Amino acid sequence: xxxxxxxxxxxxxxxxxxxxxxxxxxxxxxxxLETLASAQARTEPExxxxxxxxxxxxxxxxxxxxxxxxxxTSRWVGTMSGFxxxxxxxxxxSVYVAPAHRGTDLPRRLLAGVVAWARDEVGADLLLLEVxxxxxxxxxxxxxxxxxxxGGWTPYRLDPSTRDLEMALELRT
Numbered sequence: 001x002x003x004x005x006x007x008x009x010x011x012x013x014x015x016x017x018x019x020x021x022x023x024x025x026x027x028x029x030x031x032x033l034e035t036l037a038s039a040q041a042r043t044e045p046e047x048x049x050x051x052x053x054x055x056x057x058x059x060x061x062x063x064x065x066x067x068x069x070x071x072x073t074s075r076w077v078g079t080m081s082g083f084x085x086x087x088x089x090x091x092x093x094s095v096y097v098a099p100a101h102r103g104t105d106l107p108r109r110l111l112a113g114v115v116a117w118a119r120d121e122v123g124a125d126l127l128l129l130e131v132x133x134x135x136x137x138x139x140x141x142x143x144x145x146x147x148x149x150x151g152g153w154t155p156y157r158l159d160p161s162t163r164d165l166e167m168a169l170e171l172r173t
């Protein structure tokens with residue numbers, strides 16, 4: 001499968017961020033807070049602005065780029081993001097790994113990057129995430145990596161009859 005590098009995105013990576021976003025929304029729609037149709041409707045300037053906002057200080061976007069991708073293509077095979085919630089607590093978001101790379105060490109490598117950001121750059125003791133109650137594959141991954149359910153939940157924005165479950169990872173032991 002070749003090497004895959006985990007890279008910290010910049011605003012210049014907007015096309016790779018767009019392409020992986022469209023792929024992830026098509027692959028696992030219930031895992032995200034927007035529809036594929038709404039993402040497809042964005043213009044190039046809107047994608048550029050989204051990338052700029054998501055790479056500002058206090059945020060993190062990681063992309064998984066096959067070695068060949070760093071030599072001229074912009075295709076990513078995975079991504080994870082982190083952002084600070086209004087209360088300052090870091091949260092994991094926008095998690096996706098292409099089917100061909102699931103079952104490899106790539107998800108753990110991406111998560112390690114977000115954990116390091118939350119612990120070392122944000123200075124946090126806790127990393128939160130929300131996972132849809134009908135996404136057992138993702139929930140099992142998070143549990144294997146040490147996340148536990150907090151008991152908190154929010155109605156899923158695209159279908160309020162279902163829930164996003166809050167999970168937490170202690171960063172300092």
